[in-house]
Amino acid sequence: MQISKVTLITLGVSDLNKATKFYEAALGTHPNTSYDGVTFIELPGTWISLYPLERLAFVADLVA
Helix, strand or coil, X not given: XXXXXXXXXXXXXXXXXXXXXXXXXXXXXXXXXXXXXXXXXXXXXXXXXXXXXXXXXXXXXXXX
């Protein structure tokens, strides 16, 4: 039996800067903002990415 593990969770956010500050304070970890238009937050064993909601909706529509 193979066990799957979630390694990345992407959240669509309406305000990337506000969300970045919120998650930095709430999780107590420094986010990686070195990529334009997305924030990555490393947690033990997984990552959270914060992505602008309107851009995520656009990408999801292209994929669906």
